[in-house]
Amino acid sequence: MNIRTKERAAVRPAEIVREYGPFAEDGKVHGVTHDGRHVWAATGATLIALDPASGDTVRTLDHACDAGTAFDGRHLYQIAESRIDKIDPATGAVVASIPAPGHGGDSGLTWAEGSLWVGQYRDRRIHQIDPATGAVRRTIESDRFVTGVTWVDGELWHGTWEGDESELRHIDPADGTVLERLAMPQGVGVSGLESDGAGLFYCGGGGSGKVRAVRRPKAPAA
Amino acid sequence: MDSLIAASARALAAGDPLGALKRVALRDDPPALALRGIAMAQLGDYSRARELLRRAARGFGTHEEQSRARCIVAEAEVALAQRDFGGSSRTLLAAAATLEARADRTNAWHARLIAVRRALRLGRLAEAAAGLAALDTGALPPALAAAAEMASAELDLRAMRVTPAVAALDRARVAAERARVPALAAEVTQARSALEHPAARRLGAAGEVALRLDEVGALLSSGDLVVDACHHTLRVGDARVALARRPVLFALARTLAEAWPGDVARHVLIARAFGMRDPDETHRARLRVEVGRLRALAAGMAKVEATAQGFRLVPHDGRAVVVLAPPIDGDQASLVALLSDGAAWSTSALALALGASQRTVQRALADLEAEGRVRSAGRARAQRWLAPPLAGFTTILLLPAALPLE
Numbered sequence: 234m235n236i237r238t239k240e241r242a243a244v245r246p247a248e249i250v251r252e253y254g255p256f257a258e259d260g261k262v263h264g265v266t267h268d269g270r271h272v273w274a275a276t277g278a279t280l281i282a283l284d285p286a287s288g289d290t291v292r293t294l295d296h297a298c299d300a301g302t303a304f305d306g307r308h309l310y311q312i313a314e315s316r317i318d319k320i321d322p323a324t325g326a327v328v329a330s331i332p333a334p335g336h337g338g339d340s341g342l343t344w345a346e347g348s349l350w351v352g353q354y355r356d357r358r359i360h361q362i363d364p365a366t367g368a369v370r371r372t373i374e375s376d377r378f379v380t381g382v383t384w385v386d387g388e389l390w391h392g393t394w395e396g397d398e399s400e401l402r403h404i405d406p407a408d409g410t411v412l413e414r415l416a417m418p419q420g421v422g423v424s425g426l427e428s429d430g431a432g433l434f435y436c437g438g439g440g441s442g443k444v445r446a447v448r449r450p451k452a453p454a455a
Numbered sequence: 456m457d458s459l460i461a462a463s464a465r466a467l468a469a470g471d472p473l474g475a476l477k478r479v480a481l482r483d484d485p486p487a488l489a490l491r492g493i494a495m496a497q498l499g500d501y502s503r504a505r506e507l508l509r510r511a512a513r514g515f516g517t518h519e520e521q522s523r524a525r526c527i528v529a530e531a532e533v534a535l536a537q538r539d540f541g542g543s544s545r546t547l548l549a550a551a552a553t554l555e556a557r558a559d560r561t562n563a564w565h566a567r568l569i570a571v572r573r574a575l576r577l578g579r580l581a582e583a584a585a586g587l588a589a590l591d592t593g594a595l596p597p598a599l600a601a602a603a604e605m606a607s608a609e610l611d612l613r614a615m616r617v618t619p620a621v622a623a624l625d626r627a628r629v630a631a632e633r634a635r636v637p638a639l640a641a642e643v644t645q646a647r648s649a650l651e652h653p654a655a656r657r658l659g660a661a662g663e664v665a666l667r668l669d670e671v672g673a674l675l676s677s678g679d680l681v682v683d684a685c686h687h688t689l690r691v692g693d694a695r696v697a698l699a700r701r702p703v704l705f706a707l708a709r710t711l712a713e714a715w716p717g718d719v720a721r722h723v724l725i726a727r728a729f730g731m732r733d734p735d736e737t738h739r740a741r742l743r744v745e746v747g748r749l750r751a752l753a754a755g756m757a758k759v760e761a762t763a764q765g766f767r768l769v770p771h772d773g774r775a776v777v778v779l780a781p782p783i784d785g786d787q788a789s790l791v792a793l794l795s796d797g798a799a800w801s802t803s804a805l806a807l808a809l810g811a812s813q814r815t816v817q818r819a820l821a822d823l824e825a826e827g828r829v830r831s832a833g834r835a836r837a838q839r840w841l842a843p844p845l846a847g848f849t850t851i852l853l854l855p856a857a858l859p860l861e
Contacts, residue, residue, distance in 0.1 A: 261461070263458075263461055277461065277465050278465065297462065297465075299457075299458040299459070299460075299461035299462040299465070300457055300458035300461060301458075312458045313458065313462070314458060314459055314462045314478060315458065315459055333458065335457065335458075336459075337457065337458050337459025337460075337462075337478065337479075337482075338457045338458070338459065338482075338484075339457055339458045340457045340458065353457075354457040355457065355484050355486075395518065395519070396518040396519040396520060396521070396522075397520070397521065397557065420557060420558065
């Protein structure tokens with residue numbers, strides 16, 4: 234599959250609309266999600282919510298957050314070490330915990346269609362898991378290190394970051410075929426990914442400690 | 456980067472290497488290997504740390520160049536802590552260039568500083584000075600600035616520029632305090648206190664006076680003609696004539712200087728310079744030749760005048776003459792004094808300078824090495840001797856900056 238998908242889609246440069254942060258000195262951004270109003274960013278030991286219009290930090294939750302973040306409409310899901318914590322955003326309390334499918338090799342996380350989708354960074358794959366038990370329902374292979382994962386309008390997008398190259402990719406959830414590729418500028422990495430359900434993607438900037446808004450392309454490039 | 460790597464790095468940055476190891480102990484992917492290597496280095500197992508870092512660098516390969524370069528820098532730092540100076544700095548400098556190209560300035564500076572400190576330990580003073588000059592010390596983060604100032608102080612001290620050395624040490628102390636690394640601060644304090652010990656003796660008609668390093672520096676910059684029996688050099692201000700490879704000429708110069716402003720009889724000069732008790736006409740002829748050579752070499756500093764019974768030293772412009780000797784007498788003290796210029800000496804060069812046999816010098820060096828007062832680098836005929844560094848090897852604590860992450 235890797236060979237077949239390699240040259241399928243042409244690369245276009247990603248259009249970065251806005252940058253937020255960095256939020257702390259030598260801070261990192263591991264995961265991002267969007268709860269409809271605010272963008273949440275996992276910065277290692279604190280989850281912060283920022284207002285995308287003003288760029289102000291509106292909430293902080295002290296919680297270990299080492300990789301992807303997701304929101305299912307009521308709860309936040311956060312990868313910490315080798316588990317996924319389900320967090321009540323109102324109180325910050327951990328409601329439940331399930332084992333992460335990659336035993337700590339996990340990177341991106343999103344919620345869609347009643348499942349959690351987990352990016353396995355160096356394994357170059359995405360797992361679809363049961364949010365209640367953590368059982369793996371399905372696995373999609375990629376040919377790049379997978380960072381963030383997100384669903385928007387039935388499209389599965391994921392971030393890749395390998396060496397100095399980083400891209401946003403739209404893939405076919407059925408067989409992993411790459412449909413669209415948006416290349417980030419040289420040296421700019423994508424650590425976490427979430428769409429706002431409309432025209433923007435929010436990307437975690439890894440060691441740069443920033444969150445970047447990237448415009449989602451209007452129609453798939455034929 | 457993935458979840459456990461981030462968690463492990465967080466533990467490492469918080470000074471918890473065991474916690475970091477716990478999270479990645481069973482993983483063999485390159486980022487995990489790198490973190491395990493750094494944790495092992497912080498726990499003091501340098502050999503294991505270097506092996507892990509090398510494996511991590513190999514695993515990252517060419518398509519994750521920045522991470523690989525960081526592993527190379529971390530390994531070089533562990534090698535420095537391990538006092539292993541084998542190999543060349545070429546890989547390290549290539550890694551520094553890679554990091555610079557990717558705007559990873561802190562780690563690039565870190566790499567260049569490791570190369571400077573390595574050159575310093577190997578007695579390659581010119582290389583160290585050039586490397587240090589290329590660093591913008593004002594822009595460095597505190598921990599690196601402290602290490603850079605220490606290196607600069609050491610270079611100054613080796614060249615007997617005491618005032619700039621003290622200033623550099625003071626800046627190093629401020630930087631170490633800002634960096635909040637206790638071991639670094641302790642090292643600066645220790646280096647500073649070394650300046651308070653007697654560094655040399657001044658011999659003169661009035662007897663001997665023990666001098667601290669700053670007093671030696673003041674003496675050297677006073678403009679007097681200093682016959683430096685520590686480094687076997689004649690100095691007037693910044694001008695110097697090295698006589699380490701001319702032991703006979705140095706013995707003559709020192710004997711003449713000790714008697715200044717008086718003169719020295721020929722038979723005394725012959726006894727001191729040639730080791731001959733009952734000189735005959737051939738020795739006197741040889742003395743004339745050697746005095747002629749000394750006269751030529753020292754022409755810019757002093758005249759050597761013949762008197763009725765021998766010779767005397769007459770410095771230009773009415774300067775005084777001072778003899779500077781090692782703080783205590785004996786072969787060992789003379790060796791340590793010679794090595795204090797920071798350069799790498801071969802046994803034969805030391806034997807030549809001291810007028811002793813190589814075997815005598817080797818014996819004295821072996822004793823000194825056992826006491827930790829000299830170090831050697833290389834093996835067999837390539838073996839070179841060095842003074843122990845003024846600054847120590849506090850290095851491992853700077854490692855988290857080289858975390859091979861992202």
